[in-house]
Structure formats: structure tokens, C-alpha cells
Amino acid sequence: GQNIDQPTEMTATEGAIVQINCTYQTSGFNGLFWYQQHAGEAPTFLSYNVLDGLEEKGRFSSFLSRSKGYSYLLLKELQMKDSASYLCAVKDSNYQLIWGAGTKLIIKP
């Protein structure tokens, strides 16, 4: 079966750095997405990786290793507004998005 694993919840301190991991087992791979979802709102796009390596976009970076079926989202200089759920999603061989359950990130002052 297809599976996306990510931690259920993480806690970090304002101003610090946090890494949210995602491992996947899917039938084929056509890209990995990270989305941010605040409570009661729809997800918003953060990043897309299809090749191995690190993609940096401001305070957020996303890393992919296809051979390991692994990705992480790195958030730097954490702000209180970063408190949200972070969803990892993979497009399989049929270009269907397989979603992880999301990681709830709690930022403390």
C-alpha cells in the first residue's frame, strides 16, 4: 500500500529552528509537496521537490532524497504565526496526491 509518515506533533521555541520529517512509500514518484494549514483554513502551498537536494525559500527549506523515500521541511527563525499543521504529500505514478496526516507544530514563546 501507499504510505506517508510524519510525526503527529512537534513543539519548538520562537526564534529557533525545527525540522519536520516525512517518509514515504508510494507506487511511483512524481514530486513531493509541503503545505501549511492553519486551524480551520485550507492548505497553502509551501514547496515542491522532484529532484534530490535542498530547495530554499526564505525561512523555509525543503529537502528530498528519492533513494531513501525521505523529505524534511526546515523552518528557521520561528515565529508564532508558524504554529500550524504541515502536510507532506507525494504524487504517485498516476499523478495522484497521497497525503500524510500532517504534523501539528506548536511554537512557544
Place this chain on the structure above:
Amino acid sequence: GAVVSQHPSRVICKSGTSVKIECRSLDFQATTMFWYRQFPKQSLMLMATSNEGSKATYEQGVEKDKFLINHASLTLSTLTVTSAHPEDSSFYICSVGLAGESYEQYFGPGTRLTVT
């Protein structure tokens, strides 16, 4: 990116009634729209893929006669929850994406449905 709107944002209805949710792609002609459902503290669950001018493709376990999808134009898809029950209370989200391409999906703001 595409701008997607949903209406209504919140709806409360009585058990047994039907509710229609609209999803509009405001600046993008979407041949494909996706409908998701999300229960509290759970991930997104794809319900169906809505194809303009043809029948929607439903995911396994989703009743097509209960969740009616109409995609009559390139900018509008509707989801009708028929004979709603309290267990249908959920957050319904639509998204627009290019089917077959590795582009991100653009999500609408979601509709919170509460069935009493």
C-alpha cells in the same frame, strides 16, 4: 497561481436536507477540480476528481449518489451533499490543479458543514 473561491464558507443544516457547495476558479480554466473532506485533526481525504463535461471519478468508499458532483463549466464545480446526516459534518475543500502535471494544487478556503 490560481485563485479559488468556495461558497458558502460555513453552513448549518438539519439532518435529511441537502446542501450545495460551490467551487469557483476565478482566474484559471480548470478542466479538473478536486474535492476533499477533512475531519478534525485528520489529514485531507480525496473524495472525488471532478472533470469538466464528464462524470466525476469517485474514490473508493465515497458514495456517488450521496455526494453529487457537477462540473458544468471550466470555472465552476459543485458538490451537493444529499440527505445530510450528522456524520457528514466536516470541512470540505476543493482544489484546482493540472491533471497529470507536477504542479501544486490551489485550494479554496473550504466550507465548514455542520449537520444538526
